[in-house]
Amino acid sequence: MSTVVTDKAAAPAAPVTELVTGYVARIRSGNMGALPSVIALVVLSVVFWIARPVFMTQGNIANLLTQGAAIAVIAMGLIFVLLLGEIDLSAGFTSGVCAAVLAVLLTDKGWPWYAAVLVSLLTGVVIGLGIGAIVVKIGVPSFVVTLAAFLALQGVALKIMDNGRNISIHDETILAIANKNVPPLLGWVMYLVLVGGFSFVQYRKLRARNTLGLTGETAPVVALRIAAVALVAGIAVLVLNDERSRNPEVNSLRGMPIVVPIIIALLLLWTFVLNRTSFGRHIYAVGGSVEAARRAGIPVDRIKISAFVLCSTMAAVGGLIAASRANSVDPNTGGSDVLLTAVGAAVIGGTSLFGGRGRMLDAVLGAAVVAVINNGMGLMGYSAGTKFVVTGFVLLLAAGVDALSRRRSLPGS
Known part of the structure; x- marks a missing residue:
């Protein structure tokens, strides 16, 4: 009686208790992933539900999904830059400029929606290329470059909209993105x-x-x-x-809402890119150590420029969603707290400010936490000032958790 010998034996399946023990060990070593944001989301939802039962009604849940959509998309783009240990302070006003381009082409020029959307996205690509080239080729820190772009793009938005004009959007396809529902x-x-x-x-x-x-x-x-x-x-x-x-x-x-499958599609796409492509692996490698990545033959400059391009392009998509939800574009589109909220969403979701650690899901979870805070406190009658204080506290707490977990993950800690 012959026996069949296989080249590779099947891997032993880890018992459930071993998996749980390993997960607890990862948390204790500082690798908490999305756990803090999930806990925050559950706790906040329960608190607001008890305080205002209307919080959990179908209408408010749908409103929550559309309320945090633009922030989630902008935060997805920021994650590419944050993974490199860089920052893009211009993402908010990039979304505003791209939304202004979209509105002018649709309303003033009478362009079809697909052409206007394409030009709006290309505007984001050009902005990202410019920022990335200055950061990489000239060597100016990304904080300085994007701060300058933050200021300059405000002026560009004002110029596009004739120093303060509000442009209404009437195209049914664009308006449907944040205002209509899937059958x-x-x-x-x-x-x-x-x-x-x-x-x-x-x-x-x-x-x-x-x-x-x-x-x-x-x-x-x-x-x-x-x-x-x-x-x-x-x-x-x-x-x-x-x-x-x-x-x-x-x-x-x-x-x-139609915007929900759009968010899911973007989440799946960029998760695949980060986890299953060489470009994604290079992003993590450069974020972990630029010098080690360069010695390994990774085109560091090209990776960095690509990350800024993706960040600005996703900001353009976020501007499109914001314009759809508001039915118009004005000089404040992309301004106010949009940038800080988007960065906060990425960090609250679990992306490290130090680079090399984060997932695309972090943007969605963090945006959900921010949206729940704004929505729940609004239902409870709190002022905008109180909302900012609470959101700032949550962001500081998330950044502190990130710093402590990074310290615990270092050898000898």
Whole structure:
């Protein structure tokens, strides 16, 4: 009786207790990931729900999703720069300038929406190229360059809008992005595609680890993760598909906002780029050590310029969403607290200010925390000043956690 010898034995599946112990060890060593932001999101939601039950109604949940959408997108772009240990202080007004270009082309020039959107995105690309080239080729610190751009782009926005004109947007396609909803049936189709795709990726990853002989997770743990995602997403779709209009005969409001699948698509795209491409690996390598990356043959200059381009392009997308939600563009679009809130969202979500550590999901989680704070405190009747104080405190707390976790992760700590 012959026996079959395989080249690689299947990897032993790690027991659940071992996985939990390893996760706790990672947290104690300073690698907390998204845990603080998730805890903050849950605690804040419960507090506001108890204080104002209207916080958890279908209408307010839909409002929360659109309220934090632009900030989440701008924060996604900032993560590329933050991973390098750099900063872009101009992202807010970049979104404003790109939104102004969009509004002028749509309203004043009568361009079709797709052409106006393309030029708006190209404007973001040009701004990012300029900033990246000055930082990389001339050697001016990104803080100084983007601070100068922060000031200059305010003037550019004023010039585009004739020193203060408010430009209304009437294009139905652009307005639909933040003001219309996906049909309920299509929402469930998207849900099935999302859960099916997530399941495929998780089991493919498990199978690949086992094939390579690495210690893998158990199939039940993977199944539990998939079930958790399916449950949360299913509840969200179910709640948003319910009628939330007070007068449904006149104006029915059902389905998730159109901006939600846009955010999900961007999240999946950039997560894939960071985790599954050489460009993403190079981003993390440069953020970890520029000199080591250069010695490894990584084109550091090109990576840095690309990160600034992506940051400004995503700011343009954020400006488009903001313009859609407001139905107009004015000189304050992208100004006020937009930049600081976007940076805060990335840091609150778990991205390190020191570079080399962070995920695209951090932007969405952090933006959700900021949106919950603004929305919940607004429902409770607090002033804008109080909201700023609380948001600033949360940002300081997140930055402190980042600094402490980084210190604990250093050898000898």
